[in-house]
Amino acid sequence: MPDRIDDCPARYLRRDRIHPGTRLRQGAGLLLLEVNIRARLELTEGLLMSIDHNKALVRRYWEEIWNQGKLDLIPELLHPHYILREPSAETDVVGYEAVRHFIQTYRQAFPDLHFAIEDMLAEADKVATRWLVTGTQQGPLKGLEPKGQAIAVTGISIIRIAEGKLAEDWANWDTFAMLMQLQDPDNSADVGADSIAEISR
DSSP, X not given: OOSSGGGOOHXXXXXXXXXXXXXXXXXXXXXXXXXXXXXXXXXXXXXXXXXXXXXXXXXXXXXXXXXXXXXXXXXXXXXXXXXXXXXXXXXXXXXXXXXXXXXXXXXXHOTTOEEEXXXXXXXXXXXXXXXXXXXXXXXXXXXXXXXXXXXXXXXXEEEEEETTEEEEEEEEEOHHHHHHHHSOTTSGGGOOHHHHHHHTO
């Protein structure tokens, strides 16, 4: 008779064969099979609940902080040592004040800025989101004066969760496509390397 649940034949694990008090006996040792199965089920349910919680947290980040501009929620949703790594920032965006300034920069340039979540996958402590951001430039952005141009740009963000909050964010999106959409359609030839470098900082 096996002494570990992993060694049990399939017939021992069939629901219709498990009854309260079912035990496997190995010499003087007793293994309560039902307790072990319940523990595993509880662990699985706990992991699923954690993943659902992480996804809900990331959805709130996109919807409430970015789309609705509720920057007062930053301390509630983001870890104190939050780090954002993304192509339009010259250096990593670290901490509450830095991320608040970063978000304000884009929301002031695009008052109607909106992130639409197209896919969201989660595993362990990470959540991956494929998104589409749209907006109309109404304010300056890193040297680019507003011309009322609309943008639609895709990107992917992978966010790590720690202590129930967003702790680290790796973002990858098409900054070049945004630059091309923001340029004056009647003066497209004037967009050069300097403009591309500036928007990529």
